[in-house]
Amino acid sequence: xxxxxxxxxxxxxxxxxxxxxxxxxxxxxxxxxxxxxxxxxxxxxxxxxxxxxxxxxxxxxxxxxxxxxxxxxxxxxxxxxxxxxxxxxxxxxxxxxxxxxxxxxxxxxxx
Amino acid sequence: xxxxxxxxxxxxxxxxxxxxxxxxxxxxxxxxxxxxxxxxxxxxxxxxxxxxxxxxxxxxxxxxxxxxxxxxxxxxxxxxxxxxxxxxxxxxxxxxxxxxxx
Numbered sequence: 001x002x003x004x005x006x007x008x009x010x011x012x013x014x015x016x017x018x019x020x021x022x023x024x025x026x027x028x029x030x031x032x033x034x035x036x037x038x039x040x041x042x043x044x045x046x047x048x049x050x051x052x053x054x055x056x057x058x059x060x061x062x063x064x065x066x067x068x069x070x071x072x073x074x075x076x077x078x079x080x081x082x083x084x085x086x087x088x089x090x091x092x093x094x095x096x097x098x099x100x101x102x103x104x105x106x107x108x109x110x111x
Numbered sequence: 112x113x114x115x116x117x118x119x120x121x122x123x124x125x126x127x128x129x130x131x132x133x134x135x136x137x138x139x140x141x142x143x144x145x146x147x148x149x150x151x152x153x154x155x156x157x158x159x160x161x162x163x164x165x166x167x168x169x170x171x172x173x174x175x176x177x178x179x180x181x182x183x184x185x186x187x188x189x190x191x192x193x194x195x196x197x198x199x200x201x202x203x204x205x206x207x208x209x210x211x212x213x
Contacts, residue, residue: 005164005166006161006166006167008160009157009160009161012157013153013157016153034201034204034205034208035201037200037204037208038197038200038201038203038204039197039200041196041200042193042196042197042200045121045124045196046193049117049121053114053117053173057170057173058113058114058169058170058173059114059167059168059169059170059173060167060168060170061166061167061168062164062165062166062167062168065164065165065166066166083193086193086197087193087197089150090146090150090193090194090197090198091197091198091201093146093149093150094142094143094146094198094201097142097145097146097149098142101142101145103140103141103142103145104140104142
């Protein structure tokens with residue numbers, strides 16, 4: 001189970017995401033295309049940064065605590081998933097808070 | 112260029128994209144800051160897990176050495192830039208490609 005240590009973070013965030021999506025009735029599945037479009041920008045920028053940083057040894061991973069599936073031989077698959085699940089949770093949090101507070105609705109109505 | 116430099120550059124890039132290129136201007140909205148400060152403790156929690164278990168480790172020469180919740184202080188800049196850019200991109204694409212959503 002040690003090789004799931006990094007994955008636990010992703011699973012934890014995924015559980016939060018499912019909870020917030022259903023709890024606030026956000027119907028995120030309908031917005032998946034829009035999310036993937038927005039996240040593609042994040043993936044490009046942060047994966048290039050991550051790949052470059054790992055290549056020069058800025059940071060590194062304990063091979064015993066990751067699944068061992070590596071992108072381009074260097075980046076743990078967890079890193080790629082991190083740049084999907086964290087932005088997803090970020091958008092869900094933003095949508096839930098928008099719904100909860102009503103902030104931002106005025107801006108939409110003005111348009 | 113060490114992590115500290117790149118992390119500062121990432122914040123700069125995210126701010127420029129948000130205010131001037133994508134023009135979502137998330138930074139000027141209260142809802143953005145509310146979202147950021149709600150996510151922040153969760154970032155610190157995951158940072159603590161990843162660093163205290165030494166799942167992710169950092170080269171001493173790449174960071175200034177100040178740490179928060181186990182992780183290099185630079186991680187705050189990285190996290191901020193990613194949250195800002197994510198929401199800025201979300202609003203950018205929402206306005207252009209799917210006016211029905213939101």
